[in-house]
Amino acid sequence: MFSKKRVGSTLALVTGAALVLAGCAGGGSGAAPDAVPTFDPDEEVTLDLAFWGNDVRADLYNKVIAAFEEEYPNITVNSSFLGFPEYWEKRQTEAAGKNLPDVMATDMNYLRQYSENGLLLDLDPYLGNIIDTEPLSDNILGIGVVNDVTTGIPTSTNAxxxxxxxxxxxxxxxxxxxxxxxxxxxxxxxxxxxxxxxxxxxxxxxxxxxxxxxxxxxxxxxxxxxxxxxxxxxxxxxxxxxxxxxxxxxxxxxxxxxxxxxxxxxxxxxxxxxxxxxxxxxxxxxxxxxxxxxxxxxxxxxxxxxxxxxxxYLKASQLHSISANTDHPEAAATLVNFLINSPQSGEIFGTNRGIPASATALAAADLDPLSQQIADYEESIADRLGDAPPVPxxxxxxxxxxxxxxxxxxxxxxxxxxxxxxxxxxxxxxxxxx
Structure with a gap:
């Protein structure tokens, strides 16, 4: 059973990526620390962040990163973006060398593949401490679980x-x-x-x-x-x-x-x-x-x-994951929490990535009439919403x-x-x- 309070470990392109990833470390997600992790606010850290999108989305990410770096001045975030096909082509190359970005946007069609090849960090130890789970329902948190391990946190949802x-x-x-x-x-x-x-x-x-x-x-x-x-x-x-x-x-x-x-x-x-x-x-x-x-x-x-x-069920429009090989898992988890849960994220992104999955981000988002209609719709079907299906x-x-x-x-x-x-x-x- 999935618990959002647990903190212990617990198309042609798709096919091509599977062949390359088959040579990566197999079985399970990346190892995570046994102890409940905490973040040292004085440690100087640089993180790489990658996402797909266009110039409009990149500008929004830059604004959110600026807000994050203002709150965490010891963390520097270097971001990069590509169109969706090119994005996954580059991730495929990086995966072969076990050199994925510290934090990366992930898609439901790739989450199982990357998780089962040991490329993504087990996020369960960070849930409920560094990554705030109160604004995220169990249905939403369950979306990013592969083989009983959380390897992705949804940024936004659709139905x-x-x-x-x-x-x-x-x-x-x-x-x-x-x-x-x-x-x-x-x-x-x-x-x-x-x-x-x-x-x-x-x-x-x-x-x-x-x-x-x-x-x-x-x-x-x-x-x-x-x-x-x-x-x-x-x-x-x-x-x-x-x-x-x-x-x-x-x-x-x-x-x-x-x-x-x-x-x-x-x-x-x-x-x-x-x-x-x-x-x-x-x-x-x-x-x-x-x-x-x-x-x-x-x-x-x-x-x-x-x-x-x-x-x-609620489907993730996009998720954020952390590389299993990151040198700074606590700082990376802090960035993921900010990108998903912070009011600044909700205010800046709005519905660019879909209806915000986090209640705090959604409350801060300025929804246009259609976006409000979608948010109301997702609330209206609550009695028909079940657990998310297994990751594709x-x-x-x-x-x-x-x-x-x-x-x-x-x-x-x-x-x-x-x-x-x-x-x-x-x-x-x-x-x-x-």
């Missing part, structure tokens, strides 16, 4: 939800989706599509998203993968899921050819569809793509598979993309459900046994 377009719905004279089962949602989409007369549809084929399959499995008490990284669903489960979309693919959702014509935008942010299941932090991108005529969106919970089920297996990104591609083919009608299931399980076998 699976459903955006709807109230302006389009008003134009069609159809009420917004009021919640209900997946069958209720399909019936609502059909009503919208009928009112749209061949130019507006009720939604897109949500069965092409692995996350919608995941929450349906979680409603049965089953994550997609076990803690050991083994599949926790059967071919029959996936067959039933994809077959549940057969009726909506027949004229209810946006035709796949139409989606191909507007790509890389989706049916939702081109005003072709009135709803879309996705991560809640996609709202600002949707509004930007829809243009000035659209000033608001509705954000509601996904359809219910089983009443009372803990099917939803190495290669999960490859499987997620394969799932999406098969969904496209199903919507085109160029593949049967049985063929799609067979292909997915074949791909999963390759990923799990590489």
């Amino acid at each position: 699976w939800g459903m955006y709807t377009n109230p302006k389009l719905l008003e134009q069609l004279g159809v009420e917004d989706f009021e919640g209900g089962s997946w069958d209720d949602y399909q019936e609502w989409m059909a009503e919208v599509t009928d009112a749209g007369g061949g130019t507006i549809w009720g939604g897109t084929d949500y069965t092409g998203r692995i996350q919608s399959f995941e929450i349906q499995q979680r409603a049965k008490g089953e994550d997609l993968f076990t803690q050991e990284g083994e599949p926790n669903f059967t071919e029959e489960d996936l067959t039933a899921y994809w077959e549940s979309g057969t009726d909506i693919r027949d004229g209810v959702v946006v035709p796949q050819q139409t989606l191909e014509e507007v790509y890389p935008k989706s049916g939702f942010d081109t005003a072709l569809a009135t709803s879309e299941l996705t991560w809640d932090n996609f709202g600002s991108g949707y509004l930007g793509n829809l243009g000035a005529d659209y000033t608001e969106l509705s954000l509601v919970a996904p359809p219910v598979t089983e009443e009372g089920a803990k099917d939803l 297996i190495t290669g999960y990104g490859t499987l997620e993309e394969k799932f999406r591609q098969l969904g496209v083919e199903l919507n085109f009608g160029t593949i049967t459900v049985d063929e799609a299931v067979s292909q997915f399980f074949s791909e999963m076998d390759v990923v799990l046994n590489q």
Whole structure:
């Protein structure tokens, strides 16, 4: 059981990184001190900090670092950033030489890989002393646990939800989706599509998203993968899921050819569809793509598979981790605490990294209307939030993309459900046994 008070030890790029990291120290996270660590405020320390992003995010990090160095004048922080693909290419090279930055931004698709290769520091001894856990819920702290060891602390969160377009719905004279089962949602989409007369549809084929399959499995008490990284669903489960979309693919959702014509935008942010299941932090991108005529969106919970089920969870938009080889673990933990928990961090970053995971950072953040809507949404689904699933297996990104591609083919009608299931399980076998 995870306890936030414990202080004892307790895509192609993904595949390529796994091959390199296989040669690193294996098994478990980096060693941590046996005693409860404390930080010497007089020790002169220099830390390297790395994160992904653009110039805007870099400017925000520089401001937070300046605030940190003002509070801890004996610690100097040297920061660097790259775009997401380049960032992980560089980390891969550093990992091979066991030379990762003292503090680094990590992503859920890489956390298990780096943790199990002994590259990340066990943070459990620092929780509750150097790293304040009071502002972080157990659900949030549990996100960064790999094999019962905390190796990442979320900076921000998002959750699976459903955006709807109230302006389009008003134009069609159809009420917004009021919640209900997946069958209720399909019936609502059909009503919208009928009112749209061949130019507006009720939604897109949500069965092409692995996350919608995941929450349906979680409603049965089953994550997609076990803690050991083994599949926790059967071919029959996936067959039933994809077959549940057969009726909506027949004229209810946006035709796949139409989606191909507007790509890389989706049916939702081109005003072709009135709803879309996705991560809640996609709202600002949707509004930007829809243009000035659209000033608001509705954000509601996904359809219910089983009443009372803990099917939803908070996902880390980003985490911070510490290198197992850092020479200054206490100072690094002090920096991580500041980046995640400090009011200065919340005030400066706002929602640039997502909705702040820390209550103290969130309280200090100036939320725009959409960000406040997302924060309110995550609070509204508290009764459906369960523990975070096990940290994704190495290669999960490859499987997620394969799932999406098969969904496209199903919507085109160029593949049967049985063929799609067979292909997915074949791909999963390759990923799990590489």
